[in-house]
Structure formats: structure tokens, C-alpha cells
Amino acid sequence: MIVEIVNTGSELMLGRVLNTHQQWLCRRLADLGHVVSRQVAVADTGGDIQTAVREALGRADLVITTGGLGPTSDDITRELIAALLGKKLVENKDVLAHIEGYFARRNRTRPAGTSVETFVPEGALVFINQFGTAPGLAMEVNAECGVRSAELGEQATFNAQHSKPNIQGGGKTISKKWLIMLPGPPRELRPMFDNSIVPLLKKEFADETFVCRTLRSVGVGESRVQEAIEDSLKPLVPRGLEVGYCARPWSVDVRLTAAGPGAAQIVGEGEAIVQRLLGAHIFGYDDDEIENVIVRLLTERKQTLALAESCTGGNIAHRLTNVPGASAVLLGGVVSYANSAKEKLIGVRAKTLEQYGAVSEEVAREMTLGAREKFGADFAIAVTGIAGPGGGTAEKPVGTVYIALASVAGVEVKKMLNPWDRATFKEVTATQALEGLRGLVKAAGGG
Amino acid sequence: MIVEIVNTGSELMLGRVLNTHQQWLCRRLADLGHVVSRQVAVADTGGDIQTAVREALGRADLVITTGGLGPTSDDITRELIAALLGKKLVENKDVLAHIEGYFARRNRTRPAGTSVETFVPEGALVFINQFGTAPGLAMEVNAECGVRSAELGEQATFNAQHSKPNIQGGGKTISKKWLIMLPGPPRELRPMFDNSIVPLLKKEFADETFVCRTLRSVGVGESRVQEAIEDSLKPLVPRGLEVGYCARPWSVDVRLTAAGPGAAQIVGEGEAIVQRLLGAHIFGYDDDEIENVIVRLLTERKQTLALAESCTGGNIAHRLTNVPGASAVLLGGVVSYANSAKEKLIGVRAKTLEQYGAVSEEVAREMTLGAREKFGADFAIAVTGIAGPGGGTAEKPVGTVYIALASVAGVEVKKMLNPWDRATFKEVTATQALEGLRGLVKAAGGG
Numbered sequence: 001m002i003v004e005i006v007n008t009g010s011e012l013m014l015g016r017v018l019n020t021h022q023q024w025l026c027r028r029l030a031d032l033g034h035v036v037s038r039q040v041a042v043a044d045t046g047g048d049i050q051t052a053v054r055e056a057l058g059r060a061d062l063v064i065t066t067g068g069l070g071p072t073s074d075d076i077t078r079e080l081i082a083a084l085l086g087k088k089l090v091e092n093k094d095v096l097a098h099i100e101g102y103f104a105r106r107n108r109t110r111p112a113g114t115s116v117e118t119f120v121p122e123g124a125l126v127f128i129n130q131f132g133t134a135p136g137l138a139m140e141v142n143a144e145c146g147v148r149s150a151e152l153g154e155q156a157t158f159n160a161q162h163s164k165p166n167i168q169g170g171g172k173t174i175s176k177k178w179l180i181m182l183p184g185p186p187r188e189l190r191p192m193f194d195n196s197i198v199p200l201l202k203k204e205f206a207d208e209t210f211v212c213r214t215l216r217s218v219g220v221g222e223s224r225v226q227e228a229i230e231d232s233l234k235p236l237v238p239r240g241l242e243v244g245y246c247a248r249p250w251s252v253d254v255r256l257t258a259a260g261p262g263a264a265q266i267v268g269e270g271e272a273i274v275q276r277l278l279g280a281h282i283f284g285y286d287d288d289e290i291e292n293v294i295v296r297l298l299t300e301r302k303q304t305l306a307l308a309e310s311c312t313g314g315n316i317a318h319r320l321t322n323v324p325g326a327s328a329v330l331l332g333g334v335v336s337y338a339n340s341a342k343e344k345l346i347g348v349r350a351k352t353l354e355q356y357g358a359v360s361e362e363v364a365r366e367m368t369l370g371a372r373e374k375f376g377a378d379f380a381i382a383v384t385g386i387a388g389p390g391g392g393t394a395e396k397p398v399g400t401v402y403i404a405l406a407s408v409a410g411v412e413v414k415k416m417l418n419p420w421d422r423a424t425f426k427e428v429t430a431t432q433a434l435e436g437l438r439g440l441v442k443a444a445g446g447g
Numbered sequence: 448m449i450v451e452i453v454n455t456g457s458e459l460m461l462g463r464v465l466n467t468h469q470q471w472l473c474r475r476l477a478d479l480g481h482v483v484s485r486q487v488a489v490a491d492t493g494g495d496i497q498t499a500v501r502e503a504l505g506r507a508d509l510v511i512t513t514g515g516l517g518p519t520s521d522d523i524t525r526e527l528i529a530a531l532l533g534k535k536l537v538e539n540k541d542v543l544a545h546i547e548g549y550f551a552r553r554n555r556t557r558p559a560g561t562s563v564e565t566f567v568p569e570g571a572l573v574f575i576n577q578f579g580t581a582p583g584l585a586m587e588v589n590a591e592c593g594v595r596s597a598e599l600g601e602q603a604t605f606n607a608q609h610s611k612p613n614i615q616g617g618g619k620t621i622s623k624k625w626l627i628m629l630p631g632p633p634r635e636l637r638p639m640f641d642n643s644i645v646p647l648l649k650k651e652f653a654d655e656t657f658v659c660r661t662l663r664s665v666g667v668g669e670s671r672v673q674e675a676i677e678d679s680l681k682p683l684v685p686r687g688l689e690v691g692y693c694a695r696p697w698s699v700d701v702r703l704t705a706a707g708p709g710a711a712q713i714v715g716e717g718e719a720i721v722q723r724l725l726g727a728h729i730f731g732y733d734d735d736e737i738e739n740v741i742v743r744l745l746t747e748r749k750q751t752l753a754l755a756e757s758c759t760g761g762n763i764a765h766r767l768t769n770v771p772g773a774s775a776v777l778l779g780g781v782v783s784y785a786n787s788a789k790e791k792l793i794g795v796r797a798k799t800l801e802q803y804g805a806v807s808e809e810v811a812r813e814m815t816l817g818a819r820e821k822f823g824a825d826f827a828i829a830v831t832g833i834a835g836p837g838g839g840t841a842e843k844p845v846g847t848v849y850i851a852l853a854s855v856a857g858v859e860v861k862k863m864l865n866p867w868d869r870a871t872f873k874e875v876t877a878t879q880a881l882e883g884l885r886g887l888v889k890a891a892g893g894g
Contacts, residue, residue, distance in 0.1 A: 010702075013484065013486070015472070016702060019470065022465075028462070030462055039487070072670070223519070227559070244461075307782070309764075313767070314767075317760055317782040324837070325837075327785075332782045334792065337774050340778065375785070422769065424634055426768070
């Protein structure tokens with residue numbers, strides 16, 4: 001089964017918006033056993049959208065489009081695809097009632113522009129939008145597939161007979177394909193996919209066995225990770241194991257995938273090998289972020305955490321509080337940007353600040369001790385450093401950071417150099433601090 | 448000039464990684480006057496990469512690929528494209544010296560796997576990677592362009608004569624095209640593009656006048672935004688103005704674009720109209736985020752800010768500290784997740800917590816007053832609410848939040864209902880708090 005995604009939106013092509021749909025949909029579809037083979041993004045213009053959808057239908061069994069279903073003048077995907085497939089747009093009473101209700105519940109009159117959202121291609125399945133107004137749409141389309149090959153030298157062609165459904169051409173194969181159109185806003189698209197599209201796919205397409213396991217490591221470079229494991233994994237490759245690597249700042253993902261009946265067994269064997277060779281560096285699996293692992297570990301052990309952040313500016317707190325249930329373990333934190341805040345809120349001594357400077361091992365030590373005590377937590381993290389772009393000196397260049405961890409056993413401080421842009425600096429420093437804490441919590445045991 | 452982007456990486460198709468290159472490159476290229484017409488992502492497999500690049504070269508004057516240049520076994524883009532273009536791979540001494548130096552400076556031996564990175568397609572321009580090992584590559588390719596059209600019913604074809612450069616076919620148009628290959632990690636790709644590729648593009652392709660202005664509004668829905676402005680903008684459309692809308696949580700962008708000699712004038716007239724009709728709701732332009740606007744406003748006025756965050760868990764601090772120079776205005780913040788932290792660090796009274804509950808107008812009020820006083824700031828923001836998924840009650844459902852703002856003039860508290868997923872809740876609540884502060888600071892004047 002071949003799956004393609006077409007994202008529409010001029011804001012994508014102008015680089016004004018990040019396309020989060022691609023990752024989200026690819027992930028969901030892979031989990032259902034359908035790995036997306038191609039994703040295309042085009043602007044909100046007639047020719048581009050129709051060409052992309054036509055080409056995708058020429059290759060794929062399932063095409064999912066995103067965007068262009070809303071009420072504004074640049075939302076033209078519905079009209080263009082209806083025209084491409086030779087379908088009339090007809091008013092749908094359920095959609096109209098839903099949109100009327102949507103605005104009535106908010107005590108607002110329905111904007112006239114939303115009328116276009118009530119017109120859907122004739123014969124389409126309609127999915128009411130629980131978190132917005134524009135419905136999702138699904139259509140089964142009939143296609144004569146002359147050639148469906150990604151091999152070199154061949155052109156994929158798509159001779160649609162959309163306006164004359166169920167035609168049996170002279171000896172040609174007629175195959176059924178699905179075209180699904182989803183609204184652009186993520187908080188509308190995601191629940192619609194989970195609640196309406198997944199059941200449709202399960203009904204229309206056989207599940208395929210596909211196993212993907214990602215092992216997430218920190219603190220080792222991509223080449224070293226491969227050197228450590230590739231020879232040992234090689235015997236599994238002829239049996240169908242695929243190995244992938246993804247380098248991120250301060251972290252490398254190892255991805256093991258296989259398809260077919262023996263997939264779980266093969267991936268399981270691969271995972272055991274990676275675990276044995278890289279175990280100390282692996283902090284989690286699949287969707288795990290270090291912050292999720294920390295919250296899980298501390299929850300299991302009924303232990304608590306406090307933070308004192310200077311240069312990460314709340315990023316550690318933000319990442320931890322993204323995890324549902326974080327309130328059970330994170331008592332709180334202080335973002336102590338100003339020296340006065342370091343003194344007043346977490347008790348760093350003025351003398352220490354004066355003698356060593358705000359970015360120093362000594363201040364990091366007092367910050368973490370202060371945070372642990374003020375909040376009454378089992379563990380504390382403190383970071384102080386120079387995020388840049390300004391503020392560096394010859395002795396302490398931009399990227400210098402001290403990471404301090406406190407527990408009942410005392411304090412340890414590490415100096416790191418993370419000479420990257422401000423956003424990467426904050427992200428990497430937070431990752432290093434959380435990874436340090438993970439080691440400390442595991443070593444401390446308990447729970 | 449037609450530009451296309453091809454992103455390679457199985458991790459993209461498996462949905463394991465977010466494709467940030469698309470936005471970043473599209474944005475940079477649009478700013479240079481080259482709007483990308485199509486972006487394609489495919490897996491790290493031979494057929495898919497070659498097909499995508501071949502098709503893109505059939506349509507575009509400039510094709511940029513990302514990823515697949517690294518040292519691991521799934522980095523195959525360089526080899527595949529060299530094969531597609533009929534180029535030999537030859538060792539490059541400069542790249543070898545750079546990679547040797549890269550590891551020597553880190554006191555590490557060079558991993559054997561990095562040798563593949565030293566081989567580049569014969570005749571390619573080579574860009575040394577200042578933040579990694581794999582070089583970027585650029586090649587001028589000759590193509591007979593039979594058809595180059597995105598119109599319906601036509602197939603783009605690409606008959607490359609790569610192995611025989613500069614051939615003049617019998618009466619056919621020979622056009623020059625550029626293929627540029629960039630490494631996958633963003634912190635390697637971005638400086639390489641800015642430092643090496645931009646100069647190449649300026650040399651090889653004439654600048655085209657393209658003006659894009661985004662006006663960013665908060666607190667009005669997408670339909671209402673369009674209703675407010677569309678009739679007044681209509682007279683500019685025949686002159687070349689394009690109007691786009693992008694709905695985000697609690698925010699709508701209005702995008703005005705035009706190309707050609709009169710573009711700046713037309714976009715300027717459009718901007719004046721939108722400004723007149725939506726002014727109160729517009730917080731910024733183009734890349735502005737509310738946090739940048741706040742830091743700019745407070746810096747101009749030499750005023751300071753403190754935060755007390757409960758349900759946003761550090762997100763407001765994180766967003767503000769993403770802005771270079773934030774340290775001049777943000778004295779600090781407290782993430783007061785636990786009630787004890789609300790009491791001890793910012794002086795919320797135990798009695799208030801007990802009587803009204805942590806999520807209440809009264810607690811929000813005491814949090815903001817406490818933060819303003821503890822940090823000695825001109826302004827303070829406090830938020831307390833229920834981010835979910837747990838913790839809601841009939842009276843205070845998930846999404847309930849109190850946002851309090853303090854200044855020398857006193858305190859104001861707003862109750863909002865943001866019944867979305869945890870991440871959206873945090874983001875929208877932070878936006879609402881910062882937007883409230885923007886209004887308050889502007890109203891207060893000074894500076």
C-alpha cells in the first residue's frame with residue numbers, strides 16, 4: 001500500500017509557518033503499518049494543488065491532503081479537488097447545523113464566509129470538525145493505473161475517470177484509491193484523524209505489520225554510535241532489519257525497523273544488541289524525551305525536584321511541565337536572571353556573586369543548594385551560563401555554562417561549553433542538566 | 448525562476464523528526480525573491496531520492512536537497528545524486544584536512560566512517576562545514592528542457608545530458624540549472640546557507656523583487672479578520688496584491704505579498720488599510736513574536752518585569768528568554784507549581800489558598816503582587832489554572848485559567864477558558880498573558 005501526503009498552503013512555501021502535519025501524520029500512519037513514501041507541499045494556487053494531487057493519486061493508494069478547507073479566500077483546496085475529480089459541490093445540512101451551533105454556543109453570529117465550508121463534493125464522506133468549523137472529507141476515487149512505479153526512467157501517470165465512476169476500461173486495471181482532505185489547524189486535524197480517519201483506514205485497508213523502535217542516546221556522536229553497533233547488527237540486515245540514525249544536538253537516535261511477519265522478533269533482537277553496547281547512553285525509547293523519563297523516575301520513587309535556572313531561562317521548567325503529571329514531582333523553580341533574584345529568592349550570597357561572578361562554579365553550587373532548600377525538594381538542578389549572543393569574555397566565552405545538581409548526598413558541578421546559537425544553547429544545556437539528573441536519580445536508587 | 452526543495456530522510460517519513468528545513472529554507476529563499484514552488488520529502492532509499500531529484504530538475508532552475516551527506520550507512524544522498532548525474536566521486540583534500548582538524552581539536556581520533564564525507568562529485572563546488580564534518584555541495588547541471596510547465600495535463604520531463612556537459616542539442620534549448628546539496632543537521636545547514644549559498648545565488652541568479660509583509664493579530668477569529676479587511680483590500684488585488692491568512696491558536700496572521708517593480712508600493716498601501724481596520728489587534732510584523740515586542744517595549748522604556756507561573760510552568764519565562772537582550776528587562780520568575788512554593792517564594796497567604804483554592808482570582812492576585820514585590824519589578828504577570836489532562840472539576844473545568852497583571856497602578860485579573868491539549872493550553876495562556884501585558888505597558892506609557 002502506497003501512501004502520500006500533500007500539504008497545501010502558501011504560508012508553508014513562504015516559510016511563514018512550520019509544517020507540523022508532516023511529522024504528525026507520518027508518525028500516526030507508520031504506527032498503523034502504512035509508511036508514507038512521499039510528502040509534497042505546494043502553495044494555495046490552482047495549478048500547483050491539482051498537479052500535486054493528480055500526481056499523488058497516480059502513484060498512491062491513499063492520498064491525504066491538509067489545509068485549504070477554511071473560510072477565507074485562500075482556502076481553495078476543496079473547490080480545486082472537486083473540480084479535478086469532476087464532482088459538484090453540494091450543501092451539507094449536518095455541516096451547516098454544526099457551524100450554526102458552533103457560533104451560537106459562543107454567542108456570536110455566524111460569519112458569512114463560513115458558508116463555503118458547508119459545501120462538500122457530491123458523494124464524499126463528511127467528518128464534522130469537533131474543534132472548528134471546516135469538515136474533513138474522504139472520497140473513494142476510481143483510477144486507471146497505467147504505470148505505478150518509482151523506478152528510474154519511468155513516469156508515473158494517472159488517467160483518472162473520475163466523472164464517470166466505475167468505468168471498466170478496455171483491459172486496464174481499475175483500482176480503488178482513497179483521497180482524504182483534512183483541515184489545516186493542528187488542533188482540528190489531529191482529533192479528526194484519530195477519531196474518524198483511523199477507523200476508516202482500518203476498515204478500508206488491511207493492517208500491515210511494521211515495527212519501528214527508536215533508541216535515544218545522549219552524549220555520543222553519530223559516527224561513534226554507528227561504530228559501536230553496526231558490526232553487531234549486520235547479521236540481522238539480511239533478515240529484514242533496517243537501521244537508521246538521526247543526529248540531534250547532544251543526542252543521537254538509533255532507529256530499528258522491519259516489516260512483515262517476523263518484524264517484532266528481528267527488531268527485538270536488534271534492540272537487545274544496541275542496549276548491550278550503548279546502554280549507559282540510552283535514556284529512552286520512541287517518544288521518550290528526557291523530561292518524560294525524569295518525571296516517570298521521580299514519580300515511581302516519590303521524590304521531588306526544584307530548579308534554579310539562569311541561562312536556560314525557564315526552558316527546563318517548561319520542558320518538565322509539558323509532561324502530564326509533572327506537578328507530582330516538580331515543586332517549582334526560580335528563573336533567576338538578575339543577580340538580585342539569585343540573592344533574594346534562592347539565597348546566593350552577594351559576596352559569592354561579587355568574588356566569582358554570576359557565571360561560576362561557586363554560584364551554581366549556591367543556586368542549587370538554595371533551590372533544594374527553599375522548595376524542600378529531594379533533588380535540585382541549577383544552571384548559570386552565557387547564552388549569547390552578547391556577554392562573552394575571553395575567559396568565559398559565549399556558551400560557557402555551569403550545571404549543578406544537588407541531592408541529599410551533596411552537590412556536583414559540571415562545566416560545559418555549548419557555543420551554539422541562543423535557542424540551541426538553551427535546549428542543549430537543558431538536555432545536559434536533565435541527563436545529569438537522570439544519572440543521579442538512578443544512582444541514588446530508592447522508591 | 449523556479450525553485451524546489453527535496454528533503455531526504457527516512458526519519459521524516461516515519462514521523463520521527465520534525466522537518467524544520469522546509470520553513471527555514473523557504474523563508475530565506477522568499478526573502479531573496481525566490482519563492483519555493485514545491486517541497487518534497489522522501490525516504491533514504493535509492494529510487495525515491497533519485498526520482499524526486501530528477502523530477503525536480505525537470506521543473507526547476509534551482510533544486511536544493513537536505514540530508515544524507517553524513518557518515519552513517521543511511522547517508523546515501525551524495526552517492527545517489529552523483530550516480531544520477533553520471534559523476535565520479537573523488538577525494539577532496541580540503542574536506543579531509545577539515546575533518547582531520549575537527550577531531551584533532553576535540554582530542555578525538557577521526558572515526559573511519561567519516562572517510563565517505565571526503566568524497567565529492569567531480570567538478571562540484573565544495574563548502575566546508577564550519578559546524579560539522581560533511582561538506583555542502585553545489586553543481587551546475589545542463590538540461591534539455593523539453594517542457595517546463597505546471598499546467599494541467601502536461602508532464603514535466605527532464606532529459607539530462609549530465610555526463611556530456613555543454614552539449615548543444617539540435618535546436619533544443621539548453622538551460623543551466625543548479626543543484627545544491629546541504630547537510631541535514633540544522634546548526635550545520637543554516638550557517639552554510641547564509642555564508643556560502645546566498646553569495647552563490649546572488650551571483651548566479653538575478654534578484655527578483657518580491658515583497659512580503661505579515662501583520663500578526665491576536666484575539667480575533669480568522670473569519671472576522673477577513674470580514675474586517677477584505678472589501679477594503681479588493682481594489683489592490685488587480686494591481687497584484689495577494690492576501691493570505693494563517694490561523695494559529697489565539698492569533699491570525701494576515702500576509703500581504705506582491706512581485707515586480709511596484710510591489711513595495713502595493714504592499715505598503717495594503718498594510719496601511721489593515722493597520723487602520725485591525726490596528727488594536729495587531730501586535731507585530733513578520734518575525735515578531737509577542738515576547739520580542741514585550742522585550743523591545745520594556746527596553747525602550749527602561750522598565751522591568753517579573754513572573755509567577757503556575758500552569759504555564761515556565762513557558763512565559765522560556766519565551767521571553769529566547770529573545771536576545773531579555774536580561775535587561777526580565778528580572779526573573781518563579782514557577783510555583785506546589786502550593787508551598789506559592790507561599791514561601793512569592794508570599795501567597797495559606798489562608799487564601801485554603802479559602803479560594805490555588806486556581807482562583809484571589810491567588811492570581813497575590814501571586815502577581817508577590818512577584819512584583821519580591822523581584823522589585825515595574826510589571827508582573829501571574830498565571831494559575833488547570834492545564835489538564837487531569838485536575839478539572841465541574842466548577843473549574845480543564846482549561847480554566849486566571850491571568851493577573853500588576854503594575855504601579857494596581858492589579859487586574861482576567862479569567863479565561865482555554866480547553867485545549869496541554870501544550871496548546873500553555874502556549875495560548877502565555878500568549879494571552881503577554882498580550883495583556885503589551886496593552887498594559889502601552890497604556891502606562893513612560894520611557
